[in-house]
Amino acid sequence: MNAAQLQKTLRASQYAEQILNLHTAQLEQDYAIDQFEKSLTTQEMNQRVHQALESITDENAWMRALRILRARLMFRWIWQDANQLISVMALTRELSDFADASIAAAKAFARAPLVAKYGEPIGYNGKTQDLMVIAMGKLGAQELNLSSDIDLIFAFDEQGETNGRKCIDVKQFCILWGQKLIYLLDHITAEGFVFRVDMRLRPWGDGSALAISHAALEKYLSQHGREWERYAWIKARIVEPTKEGEDLLEMTRPFVFRKYVDYSAFEAMREMKAMIEREVQRRNIEDDIKLGAGGIREVEFIVQVFQLIYGGSKLELQDRQCLVSLHHLGEVGLLETEVVAELEDAYLFLRRVEHAIQALNDQQTQSLPAEPDQRNRIVETLGFVDWDSFMQTLDEKRAKVIYQFEHLIKENEPDPLLESFSQLEKRLNDVLDENSKNLVHEFWHGHALKKLPAKAVQRLKAFWPHLIEAILQSDKPQVALVRLMPLVESVMRRTVYLVMLIESKGALQRLVKMATVSPWICEELTHYPVLLDEFLSMDFELPKRKDLEDSLRQQLLRIEIDQVEDQMRVLRLFKKSNVLTVAASDVLAESPLMKVSDALTEIAEVSVNATLHLAYQITAKKHGYPLDADGQRCSLDHNAFAVIGYGKVGGIELGYGSDLDLVFIHYMNEQADTDGLKPISGFEFAMRVAQKFMSLMTTQTLDGRVYEVDTRLRPSGEAGLLVTSLKAFEQYQLKNAWVWEHQALVRARSIAGEQFLREKFEDLRCRVLTQPRDESSVREEVLKMRQKMKDHLGSSKEQKKDGIFHLKQDAGGIVDIEFMAQYAVLAWSGTNADLAHYSDNVRILEDAAKAGRLSSDDASALIHAYLRERAESHRLALANHNMQVSAAEWFDTREVVCNLWQRLIDPTATFALESE
Structure with missing residues (x-):
């Protein structure tokens, strides 16, 4: 062995000295292979574990062999770390690969005697059941440190029974299986242990069953899952993935990552952050480089807070590894590039210090040692001159973490621009009529408010000034207030929506603007508050066909084919939420009419296809x-x-x-x-x-x-x-x-x-x-049908006298243009087949011009009139108005349409606004 490297290794670790004394010959063989200068791939790690345990059937011998392999690998890792032959992340990945391979080997070894005694575990679906081992924490993220314990959860796909002579249910079989797996890895023998196993992250924690079914886990997370569990499940990973295992993990993703920006997580994360800060002060753990201020946990917390809040809408933030997600935060603009670099630098340094501490005696600790000898060993391992210079560097890096941690998700401080409550109320009263004032008074003194829980009332009072401020900034404050009050009433029990609107001032301003333009949108949100999730996080781009298809397909894939009510709910909310997105894009981004219609049509087509x-x-x-x-x-x-x-x-x-x-x-x-x-x-x-x-x-x-x-x-x-x-x-x-x-x-x-x-x-x-048709016959039939529609659906004589024009059904309206396009196809496509190609009016009229059947000017005039009338019909629909408008304002457009109608369809027709 290289003498200088060996000396550095032994100075770095008293535990390495013990291993060397016990396994000198084997370590020399290991060193001869690659001088500990290369990393081991996942496959190579699996091979080492397999070779160490091959052909062993005795339990004690099996446990001894795996513990000796662990000691040899620990010596190798301490050597590589002390001599800086391996990066921090490569080391943590190798440690995690060894844990995965050990778990897989223990799982396989533990199964055979159970099957011999009870038979195979068979689910009610007829399939042999597997023990799913879910790695949590650092193992889930494949970031184990030198002396990590491993956090596990055991699960299985479906209940059932074993098929042996002595029959037990699948759950009991998996519990026994898990107990033996833990014993094989965790039990301390003369050779030590392989990994300490911690099962406390399972549903209900200590005292609960050791294994849980897919259905029971899903029910637990949906009904009892807490915010800290969402935080923990970010890193969940299946050891030895199977389809059932991946399906289970996929089931947990909506629990962890809300579909949209999760403003509700702000408050929970603030509470967790405050708890961390209190713990640091109470326990006086400044010397703990994991749990202390500016430590590893705070870097991880910063990353995971962003993951929880934005991970549902930004899928790249769903990665389990801390540094990978940290880089993504920079890429999506949630953290500045400089901040990402500072946090990464601090994190890698802290992890090196952690390894140096744990290498000393193979102890699961992150506390800086007090003994001079151990301090000197760490200083030498990390390449510092003395303890003071090391501490200076450590404190500088922790200070940068502390700064980012303290400024993370801070409580909203009072907006200095936000007026006092009484001033806002006075300004609001100045612009409201008596009916609107009564509406506000009844809201605050009504029975509904009295029945609210205290916390809900508190949140409502916190939200109210923000709402008033946004309403007063709008151009129609009274309209906005009257339209938004029913929405506020419908969500005041679901205070998460109020939190969302407080946290996102821009979303609240958009909501007020939408209210002034469209009572229909307000009514949709009031009746279906779940649509607020979509509204508050939308980017106001029109949805793309592929995104629509992917979204609906993924939602329906999670539902069994016989769960018709769930299918109906998904279909309805998919349609409503995406139409709402289009409406918002229409109103706020002023998307072009044709693109709006295209998007609405695509939503319908995707819905029809899926249905x-x-x-x-x-x-x-x-x-x-x-x-x-x-x-x-x-x-x-x-x-x-x-x-x-x-x-x-x-x-x-x-x-x-x-x-x-x-x-x-x-x-x-x-x-x-x-x-x-x-x-x-x-x-x-x-x-x-x-x-x-x-x-x-x-x-x-x-x-x-x-x-x-x-x-x-x-x-x-x-x-x-x-x-x-x-x-x-x-x-x-x-x-x-x-x-x-x-x-x-x-x-x-x-x-x-x-x-x-x-x-x-x-x-x-x-x-x-494209069948040949007699033009005069077509003209006669089209005219006859058009007259029927006018008689039944158009404005009455009294309405016409009052200056009313039905935008769709009256002369010069949308239907006249549609009928002219249909006439063009039926009358002329016998000799101009291209006219029958398209089904939309605009392209039919364009093709009629190309075929020389309409002049370019006439076709353009009709298209212009058609688009103007359709744009108005969209606006009226958003405003919840019918199609009746002022005839005087549409005289010029109608005149163009009616003149073409006269020339094309009915030479006897006349158009005069006065006659109506």
Whole structure:
């Protein structure tokens, strides 16, 4: 061995001297391999553990072999650390790899005798159950120190029984399994121990069962999990991962990381921080480089606070390792680059000091020694001249940690710009009418407030001045107050939302602005306060299709196929929260109309796709799969079913309150039976899929509906079947459909289901629309249908006399433009097939100009009028107003539309505002 390095190692560690005396020959063999100059990979570590225990069947011999291996590896690590041949993080990773390999070996050794006695543990699902070992703390993060204990939790997937002659339940089997695993690693023999095992982080702590099922853990976390447990579970990791283990860990993520910025964690983290500060003062542990002020725990706490608060919305912050997450905090702008560098430098130094302390005698301590000899050993190991120079460096680094820790999540100090409560009240009264003043008075003196818990009242009083200040800054304070009061009443028991708004002043200001613009948004938030989670953390960018699909898929994956109520809740909140995001982007970011409509349509399409998948899956689980019309077995990936969107969803022009006009078609063998235990015909299967789809979409629950769905545009309308085969649909469209049904087909588009069937529909649509037609007949039919709509849905004579214009239904309104686009397709696509390509009005009108059927000026004028009227309809929907507007303000736009209507459809039509 290198004499100088050996001497440094032995000065660094009295424990290393003991190992050398006991295992000289083996250590020389170990040193001969690589002179302790290289790191061991995870695979190499696993091989060393395997080789040390290979072929050993006697328990005492097994325990002795693993403890001797641990001593040899400890000598190697102390050598490498003392001679700076290994980085801090490489060392902590190797220590963690050894722990993982030891746990895996102990788990395997402990299982065999239990199986021999009780048989295999079999869950009610028929699968052999595994003991899931969940590593917590430093082992979970793979950051073990030289003398760490290991924090573990034991779990299993599902209850059941063993299949041996002596039968016990799975839980008892796993408890016995875990007890033996602990004994094999923790029990002190003549050779020492492998790892001290700490099980106190398990649900209910000491005194509770040693192993817990997936379902019981999920229930515990959802009903009893505390903030400090969220903090602890950040680092949770499965040793020897399996699908069941990863599923269990995935289940815990929503408990740890809230979906959005978790303002509720601020208060809990402040309480934990205060507790840490009190503990440091009470225990007088300044010399503890882990628990003392500026120590390792404070660096970890700084990182984990940010993880808890922002980890749900910034997935990169969910990493278990302290330094990895610290770097991510810098990358996402939550910590300045200089702060990240200072904290990283302090953390690595503190971890080196920790290793130097623990190397002395293999003791689990982080306290600086008082004895001169031990101090000298640490000084030499760390490369300092004397103890004073070491302490000066240590104090400088701890001071930087202390500064960041003290300034972390500080209590909100009174805003010097925020006026006194009485001044605010006076200013508010100056701008309110009597009704609004009475509203405020009744709120503060009503029964609802008297029933509130004291803490909720306290939070409400803390929130109130912030609300008033934000309202007074708005351009319509009275409107904002009246619209927000019901929302405040609906959330005052769920005070987490009040905390969110206090913590995020920008969110409160946005909420007030939204209230002045849109009572509809306020009503949605009032009825469904859970949407505030989305609203308070949104970035006001329009959602992207892929993000929508990924989000909904992940939410539904967590729900069993028979949990229909949970599926309905997810579908409804997904739709509502994303429509709210679009509305906020519309109002606050002033997103363009076409992009808003695109986003609303994509939300609907993603919802329809997911709902169809669920409906098909639920039906197939009960009845098996049908055959398609070509005799091929259908499946989830080949479902031979399609949903056709008509109207606004077909035309990619959805508004905020739009329902969905849908038609269902299938490509199944209607006579052949499904292949399940309860077979039904292909026809009945298709019907049940459509019925289940309608139920999932339209059933009224506490969370409302996903969408209102109108299926009356199907063949034969309400008298027709809910779902139609492609062949029957084709025959109907070619032989029996009315002209108005072909008009509707112009705005039809496949939006969900089997791709090949969707393509067949698009081909059929094109064939139907491009049939040669007599223009005068088309003109006559279109005019007849338009007049019916005006008579039934347009403004009355009295309303017209009062200067009212129905933006959608009256002459010169949206429907006139839509009918002209539909006329263009039906009348002209026989000789200009490209006109039948698109289903949205804007591109149809553009193509009519390209085909020379409309002048560019006429097409542009119609498009401009259409977009202006649709933009106003969006604004009215957000304001909860109907489509009736002042006719005088729309004269010019209507005149353009009516003049084109006269030239294109009805030469006898006249337009004069005076006549109305």
